[in-house]
Amino acid sequence: MALASVNLTKNQKTVLDILENSSEPLKAYTILFDIQKKGIKSPLQVYRALDKLIEIGKVHKIESRNSYVACKHEGCNAKTSTSFLICENCDSVTELTGNNLISYFSKQAEKNNFNYKKHNLEIFGLCENCKLKN
Amino acid sequence: MALASVNLTKNQKTVLDILENSSEPLKAYTILFDIQKKGIKSPLQVYRALDKLIEIGKVHKIESRNSYVACKHEGCNAKTSTSFLICENCDSVTELTGNNLISYFSKQAEKNNFNYKKHNLEIFGLCENCKLKN
């Protein structure tokens, strides 16, 4: 079986590759336009690759921006939950890790008799670089 | 000046009214179809009303669902930040309030030298009713 990445297909590898080499989140149609040389011609091919990559946790979607970002954490367990710091100035994105968020949210949910399963968290503000510049 | 709601225009009132009387979040085009009798004919009229209502904090957007929900908290200060519990079974939505989340996120952000401004949080799972049924 080996690592999930070993099993990626051509289209999936192509899409993951462009995301991993991007310094910022990309939109589906941006990905499409950037890789039309590599045989991917239709939106659906991009979306299907993204779906799979998200499913195995190699890519996360940033909901508020309709953008996609490659996960940098080897063996990231965020197949479902994601937590991001998003810079409003330069659009850079940092992923928060660690389970302390999950246990915190579980408790918050419990107070409302709600059974926690997963979450999306997007924190907006200024990254270190942009803080210094302003 | 008085309360923000006093200053709402006809279209804004119409859109807010349908959201406040809905038991669940609504999509923009659902709102449009539901209120065409009241003189709203184009998507833009709905989106403009929504933009304004979001700006004054009477409505929040649920990013992962492209849906909109009326805020039930009198004088809600969540003009920008939002925190929701979303039931995966029945799609009901509960808004979390209180500033403890904000101070928690500020600290998490600071650990990454990130200057917190606002956030969107969406927690998915089972609401109290659906927990009991399953």
Add this chain to the structure above:
DNA sequence: CTTAAAATGTTATATTATAACATTACAATA
């Protein structure tokens, strides 16, 4: 009243995402 800002009405179009269906690749196993 006047005037400036905000909201409206309308048409067109941009952006994001999925449906449907025929075909191909591929791994498990009989």
Add this chain to the structure above:
DNA sequence: TATTGTAATGTTATAATATAACATTTTAAG
């Protein structure tokens, strides 16, 4: 290796979500 079932692909069309542009009207403040 032949079979077979699952996943992935390729392709066309279309659905769903959201904004641009611009002329006009309403509104509230001075």
